[in-house]
Amino acid sequence: MTAIATQLPARIDGLSNVRTATVLFCVAIALAFLKPVLPEWLVRLPDWMILPWAQWLQALFDFVREDLGLIYVTRTITAGLEFVLDATANIMYGKHRWPYLGPISWACVAGVSAILGYWLGGRRLALLAGGTWVWTAVIGQWDLAMQTMSVIVVAAPIAVAIGVGLGILAWRNRTIEKALRPVLAVLQTLPFFTYLLPAVIFFKVGPTAAAVATIIFAIPPMILMTTLGLKKVPPDVVEAGQMSGSTRWQMLRHVYLPAARTEILVGVNQVIMLCLAMVVLTAFIGMPGLGAKLLAMMGSFKLGRSFEIGVTIVLIAVMLDRLSKAWIVKQPVHFEKGTPWWQRHFFLLAGIAVFLLLALLAWIVPYFHEVGRRQDLSMGREIDDVIKWVLDVDWIQATTEWLRWFLNTKVLIPFRDSMLWLPTPSVIVLFAAVAYYVGGLRSALVIAAFFGIVALSGWWDRSMITLYTVISAVVLATLLGIPLAIFASRSEKWSGRILLACDTAQTFPSFIYLIPAIMLFGVNDVAVIFSILIFAMVPLTRYTIEGLRGVPVELTEAADMAGSTRKQKLWHVQLPLALPTMAVGFNQAIMFAFFMVIIAAFIGTQDLGQELQRTLAGNELGKNFVLGICVSVMALAFDHVIMRWVAGRKAALGLD
Amino acid sequence: MKTTLTRFATAAAVTAVIGMTTVGSAQAEDSGDPIIIPIHNWSSQIVMSNAVGQIFESLGRNVEYVTTDSQAVYESVRLGDVHLELEVWEGAFGKSFREALEKGGLHDAGDHDAVTREDWWYPMWTKESCPGLPSWEALNDCAELFATPETGDKGRYLDGPVDWLKHGKERAEALGLNFTVINAGSAAALWAEIGAAEKDKKPVLVFNWTPNFAEAVWPGEFVEFPEWEDGCDKDPAKGPNKDALYDCGNPAKGYLKKAAWDGMEDKWPQAYCVLTKISFTNPQIAEMAKLVDVDEQEPDEAAENWLADNEAVWKPWVEACAS
Numbered sequence: 001m002t003a004i005a006t007q008l009p010a011r012i013d014g015l016s017n018v019r020t021a022t023v024l025f026c027v028a029i030a031l032a033f034l035k036p037v038l039p040e041w042l043v044r045l046p047d048w049m050i051l052p053w054a055q056w057l058q059a060l061f062d063f064v065r066e067d068l069g070l071i072y073v074t075r076t077i078t079a080g081l082e083f084v085l086d087a088t089a090n091i092m093y094g095k096h097r098w099p100y101l102g103p104i105s106w107a108c109v110a111g112v113s114a115i116l117g118y119w120l121g122g123r124r125l126a127l128l129a130g131g132t133w134v135w136t137a138v139i140g141q142w143d144l145a146m147q148t149m150s151v152i153v154v155a156a157p158i159a160v161a162i163g164v165g166l167g168i169l170a171w172r173n174r175t176i177e178k179a180l181r182p183v184l185a186v187l188q189t190l191p192f193f194t195y196l197l198p199a200v201i202f203f204k205v206g207p208t209a210a211a212v213a214t215i216i217f218a219i220p221p222m223i224l225m226t227t228l229g230l231k232k233v234p235p236d237v238v239e240a241g242q243m244s245g246s247t248r249w250q251m252l253r254h255v256y257l258p259a260a261r262t263e264i265l266v267g268v269n270q271v272i273m274l275c276l277a278m279v280v281l282t283a284f285i286g287m288p289g290l291g292a293k294l295l296a297m298m299g300s301f302k303l304g305r306s307f308e309i310g311v312t313i314v315l316i317a318v319m320l321d322r323l324s325k326a327w328i329v330k331q332p333v334h335f336e337k338g339t340p341w342w343q344r345h346f347f348l349l350a351g352i353a354v355f356l357l358l359a360l361l362a363w364i365v366p367y368f369h370e371v372g373r374r375q376d377l378s379m380g381r382e383i384d385d386v387i388k389w390v391l392d393v394d395w396i397q398a399t400t401e402w403l404r405w406f407l408n409t410k411v412l413i414p415f416r417d418s419m420l421w422l423p424t425p426s427v428i429v430l431f432a433a434v435a436y437y438v439g440g441l442r443s444a445l446v447i448a449a450f451f452g453i454v455a456l457s458g459w460w461d462r463s464m465i466t467l468y469t470v471i472s473a474v475v476l477a478t479l480l481g482i483p484l485a486i487f488a489s490r491s492e493k494w495s496g497r498i499l500l501a502c503d504t505a506q507t508f509p510s511f512i513y514l515i516p517a518i519m520l521f522g523v524n525d526v527a528v529i530f531s532i533l534i535f536a537m538v539p540l541t542r543y544t545i546e547g548l549r550g551v552p553v554e555l556t557e558a559a560d561m562a563g564s565t566r567k568q569k570l571w572h573v574q575l576p577l578a579l580p581t582m583a584v585g586f587n588q589a590i591m592f593a594f595f596m597v598i599i600a601a602f603i604g605t606q607d608l609g610q611e612l613q614r615t616l617a618g619n620e621l622g623k624n625f626v627l628g629i630c631v632s633v634m635a636l637a638f639d640h641v642i643m644r645w646v647a648g649r650k651a652a653l654g655l656d
Numbered sequence: 657m658k659t660t661l662t663r664f665a666t667a668a669a670v671t672a673v674i675g676m677t678t679v680g681s682a683q684a685e686d687s688g689d690p691i692i693i694p695i696h697n698w699s700s701q702i703v704m705s706n707a708v709g710q711i712f713e714s715l716g717r718n719v720e721y722v723t724t725d726s727q728a729v730y731e732s733v734r735l736g737d738v739h740l741e742l743e744v745w746e747g748a749f750g751k752s753f754r755e756a757l758e759k760g761g762l763h764d765a766g767d768h769d770a771v772t773r774e775d776w777w778y779p780m781w782t783k784e785s786c787p788g789l790p791s792w793e794a795l796n797d798c799a800e801l802f803a804t805p806e807t808g809d810k811g812r813y814l815d816g817p818v819d820w821l822k823h824g825k826e827r828a829e830a831l832g833l834n835f836t837v838i839n840a841g842s843a844a845a846l847w848a849e850i851g852a853a854e855k856d857k858k859p860v861l862v863f864n865w866t867p868n869f870a871e872a873v874w875p876g877e878f879v880e881f882p883e884w885e886d887g888c889d890k891d892p893a894k895g896p897n898k899d900a901l902y903d904c905g906n907p908a909k910g911y912l913k914k915a916a917w918d919g920m921e922d923k924w925p926q927a928y929c930v931l932t933k934i935s936f937t938n939p940q941i942a943e944m945a946k947l948v949d950v951d952e953q954e955p956d957e958a959a960e961n962w963l964a965d966n967e968a969v970w971k972p973w974v975e976a977c978a979s
Contacts, residue, residue, distance in 0.1 A: 096690075096718070197728060205694070205732040206722040284725040292697075292723035299697040300869050300949045301847035373954060380952070392855055405805040413806065511844075518848035523814055523840050524806050602841035604817075610839065614818045616727040619755070 017440055024433035024444070031426035043423040050458035058622030065201070074202040084154050085207045092153075093146040103146065105362035105369040106137040111354040113319075119347040121326035128322060132315040140376025141312050147289030149316075151207050151282075152275050155214040159271045162215070163222025164264065168252070170223060171230040184220045189591065189635035191598040192281050193612040194628030197621055200285050210287035214278045221270035229263025230256055265328040272324055273507070276317040280509040281599070291509070298511060304383030310512045317507035318500075391519050400520045412472060412525045419468045424455050427464070431637065439644035450637040454630050463630050465607035469525065469600075470593040470634075473532035477589055481537040482582075485544030486570065495545050502538045510535060510596060514603055528600040535596045536589040543585025547578030580650045587642040594635040690718040691924055694738040696726040698843065699869055699955070701743045703944035706959035708742060708934060711970055712927050727752050727819050730915070734761030739917045739924075740931055746910035747774040747865070748820040753915060765916040765928075769937040770867060771909040774822070776813060777864035779850055779876040781857040790880045792831065792905075799834040801859045807836040814849055815839045816863040823889070823902045824863070827881070830900035835861075850874055867941040869949035881905030929977035940969070 035043060065071050086097035094103035114130030136145045170177035195216065199209040233256055241255035257264070283291030290309050297306040335344050342349055362369040390396065419427075428451045435447035454463045488498035514531050521527040551574050559569045575582075601609030608627050615624040691712055693705045709719040722738060730752045732738045744753050756762055778789065785801055788794025795811070802811030813835045815824035824837040840846050846862050847870065853860040854874065864870060864878070881904060885894045888904040895903035914931060921928045936944075947958035963970060 095720075196725065197731070200724075200728050200732055200737075201735070204735075204737045205724050205729070206692070206737070283723050285728070286722045286724055288723060292695075295697040295723070296699070296702060296955075298842075298844040300699050300945075301844065301851060301873070302949075373957060388851075388855075391852070408806045515844055515848045518845050519852040522804060522852065523838055523845055523849055524804070600841070603845055604814075604839050604841040606839075610818050610841075613841070616725060616819045619728070619731050619752070 017437060020441075021433045021437035024429055024436055028426045028430035028433060031423055031429065035421070035423050035426075038423060042425055044460060045424060045455050045458075050456060053457060053626045054620070054622035056622070057625050058620070061621050061625075071202060075204070078203050078208045081154070081208050081211060082204070082206075085151060085211060088150040088153055089147070089207070092150040093143050103143075103370075105359060106133060106142045106371070107358040107362050107368040108355050110134050110137070111358045112351050115347060115351040115354055117319075117323060117326075120323055120330055125322060125326055128319050132319045135315060136312050137371050138377050139308055139312065140371055140373070140378050141290065141293075141309065142371060144289045144293050144309070145312060145316065148279055148287070148291065149289075151211050151214070151287060151289075152272075152279075155211040156218070156271055156275050158211075159215045159218040159275070160222055160268055163219045163267060163271065164226050166219070167223045167226025167267075168230065171227045177227065180223065184223060185636055185639070186632050187216060188220050189594060189632040189639075190628050191595070191609070191612060191631045193598060193601075193609070193616070194624055196285055196616070197619055197624060206286035207288060209285040210278075210282040213282050213285060214275050214287075217278055218271045218274040221274070222267040225263045225267030225270065226260070229260030229267075232263065233259040262328055265324065269321060269324040269328065272320045273317060276313065276320070276507055279313055280511055294509060294511060298515060301515075302380060302384065303387050303512075303515060304380035304385075305378065306512050306515075307383050307387070308378060308380060310508050313509055314504050314507050318503055321503065387516065391516065396520075404521050404524070404526050407526050407529075408524060412468075412529070415472060416465060416468045416525070419464045420461055422464075424460055428452065428455065435637075435641050435644075438641050438648070443640060443644055446640055447637050450633040450640075453633050457626050457630050459608060459611070459627060459630050462606075462608045462611055462627075463634060465605070466594075466597055466609070466631065467634060469528060469532065469597050469605070469607060470590065472525075473529045473536050473593050473597070474586075474589050476529065477533050477536040477540055477593075478586070480533070481540035481589075482544055484537075485541045486548065488541070489545045489548035495549065498541060499545065502542045505534055506538045510599055511602070514600070518603055523604040525605075528597070528603050528605055531600055531603065532593050532596045536593045539585045539588035539592060540582075541585075543588070544578065544582045547581030547585070548574050550581065551577045577653065580646045580653065583642055583646045583649070587639060587646075590638045590642070591635055594631060598631060688716075688718050689923070690720040691740070691920075691927060692720050692722055692738045694724045694729045694732065694741060695721050695955075696724065696729070696743075698945075699948040700867060700941045700945040701726075702955045703948055703958045703962065704742050704936065704941065706956050707944070707963055707970075708931070710956075710959055710963055711930060711934075711974065715926060715930070715974065717924060717927050730756035730762065733915055733917050734759060736761070736917050736919050739920050740765065741915040742934075744911075744913035744915050745772050745774070745865075746912070747772065747822070747906055748816070751821055753913070760918070762915050762917055765914040766932050767935070768912040768914070768941075769935045770912045770941055771938065772865060772867070772912050773878060773906065773908050773910060774816070774820075774863070774865040775881070775906045775908075776824070776861060776879040777876055778859070778861050778879065779853070779874045781854075782859040782861070783877070784857070785859050790877045792833075792879050792881045795861075795879065796832075796834050798859070802835070802861050807838075811835040811861065813837050814846060814860070814862040816846070817841055817843075822863060826900070826902040830895070830897045830903035831881075832897075867938050867945065869945045871942070872946055872950055879905075884908065926977050930973050933973035933976050934970075940966070 031038070031042070040046070083098075086095060087099060089095035089102075090097045090099060091102040091104060110130045110133035113133055114126045117125035117127070117129030136142055166180065170180050195213050199213045203209040203212045237255060237259050238251075241251050246255065279287065279289075280291040280294055283295050290313055294306055294309045297309065358368065366372075428448055431451055432444040432448045436444035454460060457463075484498065488494040510531060513534060514527075517527040517531045521530060555573055555577065556569060559573045564572065597605070597607065598609040598612060601607075601613045604610075608631055612624060612627050615621075615627070691709075693709050695702045695705045705721060709721065712719050724732060724738065726749065729738065729741055730749070733741055734756045744750075757764070776792075782801075783789050786794060786798035788797060799811035800809055802813070803809055804812045806812075811834060813824060813828065813833075815837050816822045816839070818839050824839075827833075828835045828837050840849065840863070846864070849860060849862055850870070861879075864876070870876075882896050884904045884907040888894045889901055892899055892901055897903040914934065916928065916931060920931070944958065944962055947953050947962060948955055951958075953961065
């Protein structure tokens with residue numbers, strides 16, 4: 001099929017794009033229909049074409065690790081990182097390490113956070129910031145939360161620093177930017193199980209490996225946002241800096257970075273959220289605290305206590321999100337000359353005062369230092385009972401039984417079987433046809449190459465099961481999420497509510513709803529898809545709301561004046577204009593689904609995730625990496641096509 | 657009154673001096689490097705690790721805990737990043753353990769008294785509708801009791817996660833069982849399945865093991881398969897089906913080992929000596945799990961209580977290494 005494609009002239013107009021795509025599409029269909037008469041090697045690649053990638057990668061890995069001595073380099077870095085982590089661990093929860101000061105009383109942390117919240121965003125934020133810590137302490141999770149935070153307060157700043165640094169480099173140098181982009185793309189799409197073993201081997205199981213995995217996961221948006229911000233600095237600002245004779249460093253420090261402040265802070269916000277998203281997963285490689293406790297609770301079927309931990313994680317995430325967003329909006333305050341020192345630093349002083357006062361209080365009343373074992377207000381058992389009661393309700397049970405039967409036997413299994421039935425070339429040509437339609441020859445070649453890699457890896461069938469799961473979940477998420485978002489976008493109040501629900505769903509550890517999903521649907525694909533669905537709906541809903549609300553008022557008013565009904569306005573004005581933004585959300589939903597489908601291996605799947613899980617026994621790094629790449633290239637294929645479509649669409653609409 | 661005043665004065669002094677105020681103790685620095693004990697996500701292992709850690713601490717050692725994946729941990733023991741592992745289950749972790757053993761860096765530090773059993777299991781209520789149990793030969797007669805929408809008229813057996821390497825599929829084939837074997841993804845998934853079946857007393861067949869907290873929550877039995885013969889996994893001639901592997905039940909008395917990092921003996925000879933002496937029994941392990949799972953104690957607290965109640969068990973281990 002590449003032969004057909006390459007014969008075409010390099011420059012193709014829109015019409016012949018459609019024609020070629022149609023031809024490719026027909027080829028794909030023909031290949032499918034001809035399956036019974038196709039030779040064996042056209043249905044699935046013959047064994048001799050599948051090279052022993054796993055062994056080769058394993059050998060390469062051993063070579064880099066031992067002979068090149070990479071492990072000694074990383075272990076030196078680890079030692080430095082460990083020193084910092086030990087120090088924060090001492091201060092925050094009293095680990096026996098330098099500087100031997102900790103732990104800080106919970107009341108102090110809560111008090112200072114409240115002051116910080118007030119400074120950034122007034123009374124409501126003060127309440128949120130202080131209240132979150134009070135909840136954490138009173139529910140009896142203080143130590144756990146501090147163990148988690150002791151890693152995050154190190155990982156997040158490092159991720160920001162590296163991200164800004166690489167972002168600046170990418171902005172100064174096109175070559176670096178071009179080299180960085182595919183690396184970032186792969187890093188973001190590589191499944192979590194692939195990070196796990198290298199992190200443990202190179203960076204020592206424990207907080208260090210957890211910090212490194214978190215940093216790697218959180219860096220990409222920081223780099224992208226930094227580069228974006230710097231590129232958008234208006235030329236007049238730059239000229240003003242040059243006219244005042246700034247050196248290059250001064251230009252960067254005093255002109256570019258402050259002008260890009262908003263984008264950089266958005267990046268910081270993203271870093272914080274991604275760090276919190278990793279809290280539970282990194283517990284497999286030594287992240288202490290909330291995540292580890294959650295896993296232990298799930299292991300002994302304590303849903304209530306797990307749920308409480310989930311609430312704490314969400315609260316911390318929402319608090320940090322709101323604080324950092326308030327920081328983005330808050331412009332630097334300028335004081336008149338001659339303002340006394342204490343007035344300029346009022347909040348800093350207030351913070352110190354509150355800290356000292358509460359420290360004193362904690363010293364007198366131990367409760368404010370540490371909530372004792374039997375003093376907490378955990379309601380684990382009660383929540384357990386509520387969850388079990390809900391799952392017990394007859395009509396809920398009847399509904400889920402029916403859904404399980406209907407989806408499994410009428411939708412999912414037939415769909416899965418047909419994906420597995422299709423000959424490999426047919427699938428590749430089909431995706432290439434879609435790519436050709438959207439982005440022309442180049443896109444088609446990229447997509448064919450990506451799926452070619454999957455075919456050559458020897459994991460085609462497993463990959464198709466992963467793909468089927470992702471597609472099913474995203475289709476369901478679209479059917480549910482878009483109407484919800486359209487409804488929510490009609491009013492300010494509902495937008496706010498639904499967006500908050502999105503934040504919650506995104507940061508609530510997915511492990512917690514894996515279990516109710518199993519209790520409702522049993523260990524099968526319905527439970528798997530249900531758990532992916534919740535996660536994939538978040539970006540879809542969020543971007544649709546934002547896209548619809550972002551439609552310029554003049555246009556909706558024009559539609560109103562033209563006498564269009566609400567339905568007409570929606571279909572002919574709002575949705576078309578919001579479509580590019582919605583597509584970005586759709587793309588994110590697919591990325592999230594690829595992330596989650598691997599996590600769903602904890603429910604029990606038969607796809608790449610299950611094979612990845614299998615590689616953990618016996619540390620098969622080579623095979624692990626091959627599987628990881630399969631997931632990554634499939635995700636990247638979708639990313640490529642959708643983003644090409646968005647770019648074309650935006651250009652057509654004159655947006656951007 | 658006076659005491660209150662002094663209190664305030666000292667408090668002020670303390671806060672002023674330390675600046676970064678903290679309350680609580682700042683003890684003198686312990687020169688010994690900490691012994692790092694890995695903990696996983698099931699209760700008996702967590703409590704046992706805490707108990708052993710506290711025994712080490714009573715010897716004046718420094719101890720730290722780190723949470724890890726229970727398969728990847730053997731690579732970490734080998735590298736000396738963590739220094740021992742207290743629960744090496746023959747069935748679930750034997751492969752990872754043996755492979756790490758071959759690569760070098762860790763060794764076998766002796767067995768516990770406890771024996772482990774990991775096999776097909778059902779909660780008691782299942783027996784009411786399938787009275788032929790626990791014999792495996794009854795399974796085919798009851799297969800449709802275990803059927804689900806996805807499996808059609810075949811029964812469904814929920815096996816352990818793939819990385820526990822349980823060979824349920826092979827066994828179903830070798831013994832001609834009319835069952836579809838599905839792998840759960842985690843222990844939690846198994847509990848959820850049993851938990852969901854509990855209210856309607858729906859028959860379920862799942863993978864389970866002992867010692868385990870589940871015994872206390874859901875009474876049940878293992879299916880009695882043809883007894884394990886050595887070589888059943890390597891030699892088709894063993895077991896009832898002469899042409900197939902895995903046609904036996906799992907060993908009913910699997911080992912539960914301890915593993916140690918090779919450098920441990922030189923670095924902490926006394927603690928190492930205690931480690932080799934340590935041996936828990938099935939009831940002791942069940943008791944530890946119960947303190948956390950049923951009595952809702954925190955793991956460190958449970959370990960403390962267990963040690964206080966069982967001095968006769970662990971004191972001799974320490975005394976044997978007193979020199």
